[in-house]
Structure formats: C-alpha cells, structure tokens
Amino acid sequence: MTENYLQVFREYSILELESIADYIRHSNKSIATAQQEFDKKFETIEDGQVVIKFDLESNDEYSKLHSIFPHFFRLSTFIGLFALFENRLIRMCKKIHERKQYRIKIDDLNGDNIIEKIYRYLKLVVNIELNDLNTYWEKIRDLQKLRNRFVHNNSNIITDTTKKLKEQKLYSIIKKFPLLEVTDYGIIFISDDDFLLDFIQLQKDYISKLIDKIDPIFRG
Numbered sequence: 001m002t003e004n005y006l007q008v009f010r011e012y013s014i015l016e017l018e019s020i021a022d023y024i025r026h027s028n029k030s031i032a033t034a035q036q037e038f039d040k041k042f043e044t045i046e047d048g049q050v051v052i053k054f055d056l057e058s059n060d061e062y063s064k065l066h067s068i069f070p071h072f073f074r075l076s077t078f079i080g081l082f083a084l085f086e087n088r089l090i091r092m093c094k095k096i097h098e099r100k101q102y103r104i105k106i107d108d109l110n111g112d113n114i115i116e117k118i119y120r121y122l123k124l125v126v127n128i129e130l131n132d133l134n135t136y137w138e139k140i141r142d143l144q145k146l147r148n149r150f151v152h153n154n155s156n157i158i159t160d161t162t163k164k165l166k167e168q169k170l171y172s173i174i175k176k177f178p179l180l181e182v183t184d185y186g187i188i189f190i191s192d193d194d195f196l197l198d199f200i201q202l203q204k205d206y207i208s209k210l211i212d213k214i215d216p217i218f219r220g
Contacts, residue, residue, distance in 0.1 A: 005095055006218055010211045013088055017200045020081065024200075027073055028193045035065045074190035075150060081196065082147045085140075085203050089118045092214075096126060099218055115144045128213050136206045142173045143199065146180075149188060158186035 038061060093106045104125050111117035119137065122128045130137065149157055149170060157170040165171060165186060174180045174188060179195035182188050190196070 005099075006092070006211045006215050009092060009095075010208055013207050014204050016084075017204055020077075020084075021197055021200050024077060024193055024196050031065070031069050031073065034069075038062065038065050071189060074193065074196060075155070077196050078190060078199065079147060079150055081199055081203070082143065086114045086118075088207070090114065093118060093121050093126075096214065096218060100126075102126070113144065113148075115140065122210070122214075126214065126217060128210075128217070130213075133206065133209055136202065136209070139176075139202060140206065142176060145170060145173060146188065155188045156186045157182060157188060 090106065096102075097105055102125050104121075106117055106121040106125075109117050109120050109124075111120055119130070123130050149155060153159075157168050157174065158165070159169060160167075165182070165184065168186065171182070174182050177195065179190065179192045179198070180188060181191045
C-alpha cells in the first residue's frame with residue numbers, strides 16, 4: 001500500500017477536484033436560475049425590445065443576484081481551491097519524507113510562502129528535474145500572488161498610490177488571465193466560472209505530471 005501511495009493520491013486528488021468542478025457547475029446553474037426568475041418579474045416591452053425595470057428595493061435584489069452572489073462564490077471558491085492545492089502538495093511532500101527519510105524536511109527550507117517551499121523541496125531535496133513543468137509553475141506562482149491580494153488586500157492590486165493602475169506590479173499578471181477583470185480602483189473580479197474550472201484542470205495536470213516524476217524515486 002505504501003508503494004502505491006502516490007497512485008492512490010493521484011486518483012483521490014483527481015476525483016476530489018472533479019467533484020468540486022461539479023459543485024461549481026451546479027452552483028452556477030442555481031445562481032443563473034435565480035437571476036432569470038428575478039429578471040422575468042420585471043421584464044417589459046418597449047419599442048419591441050425587452051427591458052428590465054425595477055424600483056429601488058428590487059434594484060438591491062438585482063445587485064445581490066447579478067453581482068454579489070457570483071463575485072463572492074467565485075472568490076471564496078478560488079481561495080478554497082488554492083488552499084486545497086497547497087495542503088495536497090504539503091501532504092505529498094511529507095509522505096515522501098516519511099518514505100525516503102531525507103535529512104531535510106520541508107519546514108527546514110527557506111521560502112516566502114508554502115508554494116515556494118514545496119518547489120524548493122522537490123527540486124533540491126527530492127532532486128526532481130522540474131524545468132519541463134515551468135509553464136505550469138509560472139501560472140501557479142501568478143495565481144498565488146493573486147490569491148494573496150484577494151485574501152490580504154481585499155482584492156485590490158494597488159500597492160503604490162503614486163502610480164497609475166497599469167503601472168501596478170500585479171496588473172501585467174491580471175492581463176494574462178482573460179477571465180479576470182480589474183476596476184479603475186484596482187479591485188479584481190473573476191468574471192466567469194471557467195476561471196475556476198481552468199484552475200482545477202491546471203491542478204489535475206500538474207499533480208499528475210509531478211507524480212510521474214516522483215514515483216520512481218518514491219518506489220526506489
């Protein structure tokens with residue numbers, strides 16, 4: 001069972017991620033249904049066009065269904081997905097240490113964050129060649145920086161108020177992701193659930209390719 005740990009780990013990780021993808025799709029349908037039901041209540045025809053008109057009270061409801069609900073759902077799901085990704089890789093690294101009895105533990109390494117420690121551990125201690133996975137890793141690093149802004153700075157990318165929005169450090173990263181939007185005030189929004197599904201696919205691909213590299217060392 002110990003020798004097969006990484007294969008079981010891969011299968012469970014993919015199954016868990018696919019379940020979360022189903023949860024995202026189901027939640028999206030629920031929110032979309034609520035939006036459609038609300039809109040129909042206030043539809044009217046003007047000059048042959050369907051127009052939605054509502055009062056101040058219903059305007060608040062519109063904002064809740066079309067803005068607050070989708071934004072909070074996508075934001076919280078992304079943060080949860082990233083935490084799950086970190087925890088999953090930490091568990092894997094600790095199992096590798098337990099199996100191989102390396103002198104250095106992941107906690108012994110320097111690093112600005114958990115993601116960097118994991119990378120350094122796999123490269124320097126487990127001695128895995130990771131260069132061919134750099135495309136994945138660069139995207140993970142970008143997502144980690146965005147995750148930090150979501151969590152620690154209320155989704156705002158502005159770190160230097162003397163500079164314009166496009167001159168902020170994270171602005172160029174945001175532009176790498178078509179499904180991210182940023183307001184004039186520097187607030188990041190996830191504009192579509194496909195951003196979350198893309199992140200799930202990234203995790204599945206990276207973990208699978210990583211295990212392919214680790215498995216011979218783990219069994220040896």
